[in-house]
Amino acid sequence: MKKNDEIELDIIDNGINLEGIAREDNKVIFVPGAIKGEKVLVKIIKENSSYCIGKIENIIKKSKDRQEPFCSVYKRCGGCSGQHISYQRQLEIKREIVKNTLSKQKVEYKSLDNVIGMGIPLNYRNKAQYPVRKTVDGKSKIGFYAKRSHVIVENEECLIQNEEIDKLSKEIFKILLLKGFSGYDEQTGNGDIRHILIRRGYHTSEIMVVIVVNNKDIFEDVRMEEIVNILKDNDSIKTIVLNLNSSKTNEILGKDEKIIYGNGYITDYIGKYRYYISSKSFFQVNTIQAEVLYNILKEKLKLKGNEILFDLYSGVGSIGIFLSDSVKLVYGIEIENQAVEMANMNLKLNDINNAEYIAGSVEDKIVEFENRNIKPDVIVVDPPRKGLDLESIDYIIKFRPKKIGYVSCNPATFARDLKLLSQYYAVDTITPVDLFPNSEHIECVTVLNLK
Ligand SMILES: C[S@@+](CC[C@H](N)C(=O)[O-])C[C@H]1O[C@@H](n2cnc3c(N)ncnc32)[C@H](O)[C@@H]1O
Structure with missing residues (x-):
């Protein structure tokens, strides 16, 4: 098999990016857009010693689970990967992905x-980050990155975003252009605006606008005042923040910020708790499913009310605060200072007196609790995609909590960490929750009990 060959393939599985998987000549062929059970004619577009990538030329036998994508730019846009698969089947495939990943690591679990899943798996995102770029013809564009590239794909409407966020982002883009600002040029590093980021409280409808600029002079530019005057007519917009990012990285937000309208944060609810959320603090993008997830965690932990609980990787304190009335004390650690500031404000906002959040990395700060002779009965971890580092795992094991609640957005690191922890802990039932319908991502939650 070599590049440009055309070949008929039976799709035997779907992989971690929802891509179809076939086997031929002892090689794995990844076929984006194909579904298990289909027969497809593909053109080999990439070939190396261990695998090939095939592009669908024709679907010879269609899966009953194939559906018409609801977005006109689905094939080009890098945002979604599952729109061609019925929602029910997406959920089944995601379960398979989790199951296979756990079995690769030989994790034992109940x-x-x-x-x-969600009832209606659309318009669920409470946060959108639209890149704004200058193209070769000098025009500025807003959209999403194409698959595996930084080419901008424009779209009329994005159906996984909240409708108001989607509409507003394009309005703000137009206003910025009218005022003479331009999109960022990744090649030269020139241009003014890198991203428009919008967050909206699902339950409160409060909106935060973050305009990521390439040059600090824009912080003082009088045109930004004019833009504030236009945008503040929209009652839902509670705050507008300028963020400076002039680095040549893929990071969206930079370090420096200037709040040009409002307080720099909005609020939203998860369950009965209200949370302040700022530009740089993590908050689950699917509020409805986040509540489902936290309730499942709470149920699984079977808390008695007398426990000391560690909320590690705590963001704005979402989980610890959600569990605060079911335990004696909560101690949280979070690396992003702004999120810790929000977490401490959130304690006051919710009248919570049994929790404390500290800033720093889990690996550096967890020792502080040991030094203060604070011993957890329960540890909840909700790490970023890279999962737990060995130092933190060592500490967790050393603390020997009776229970560990693990919330994960990456099945691969989840399985790796469960394997390490299962030396001392028995993994209970694992529940995957779809926080990201129509994409390949999946959240998992489980509890580990001390053996
Ligand atoms: C998946 S989020 C979870 C946040 C929170 N538990 C929630 O449910 O909203 C992971 C959080 O870990 C933080 N983080 C990343 N690396 C960290 C580290 N080494 N130590 C502490 N926090 C870290 C991130 O800033 C982020 O807020």
């Missing part, structure tokens, strides 16, 4: 639930 059972794996079906994925908890």
Whole structure:
């Protein structure tokens, strides 16, 4: 098999990016857009010693689970990867992905639930980050990155975003252009605006606008005042923040910020708790499913009310605060200073007196609790995609909490960490929750009990 060959393939599985998988000549062929059970004619577009990538030329036998994508730019846009698959089947595939990942790591666990999906898996995102770029013809564009590139794909409407966020981002883009600002040029590093980021409280409708600029002079530019005057007519917009990012990285937000309208944060609810959220603090993008997830965690932990709980990788304190009335004390650690500031404000906002959040990395700060002779009965971890580092795992094991609640957005690192922890802990039922319908991502939650 070599590049440009055309070949008929039976799709035997779907992989971690929802891509179809076939086998031929002892090689794995990844076929984006194909579904298990289909027969497809593909053109080999990449070939190396261990795998090939095939592009669908024709679907010879269609899966009953194939559906028409609802977005006109689906094939080009890098945002979604599952729109061609019925939602029910997406959920089944995601369960398979979790199951296969756990089995690769030989993790022993009680059972794996079906994925908890959404009723209507659309318009669920409460946060959008639109790149603004200058193209070769000098025009500025807003959209999403194409698959595996930084080419901008424009779209009329994005159906996984909240409708108001989607509309507003394009309005703000137009206003910025009218005022003479330009999109960022990745090649030269010139241009003014890199991203428009919008967050909206699902339950409160409060909106935060973050305009990521390439040059600090824009912080003082009088045109930004004019833009504030236009935008503040929209009652839902509670705050507008300028963020400076002049680095040549893929990071969206830079370090410096200037709040040009409002307080720099908005609020939203998860369950009965209200949370302040700022530009740089993590908050689950799917508020409805976040509540489902936290409730499942709470149920699984079977808290008695007398526990000391560590909320590690705590963001704005979402999980610890959610569990605060079911335990005696909560101690949280979070690396992003702004999020810790929000977490401490959130304690006051919710009248919570049994929790404390500290800033720093889990690996550096967890020792502080040991030095203060604070011993957890329960540790909840909700790390970023890279999962737990060995130092933190060592500490967790050393603390020997009776229970560990693990919330994960990456099945691969989840399985790796469960394997390490299962030396001392028995992994209970794992529940995947779909926080990201129509994409390949999946969230998992489980509890580990001390053996
Ligand atoms: C998946 S989020 C979870 C946040 C929170 N538990 C929630 O449910 O909203 C992971 C959080 O870990 C933080 N983080 C990343 N690396 C960290 C580290 N080494 N130590 C502490 N926090 C870290 C991130 O800033 C982010 O807020």
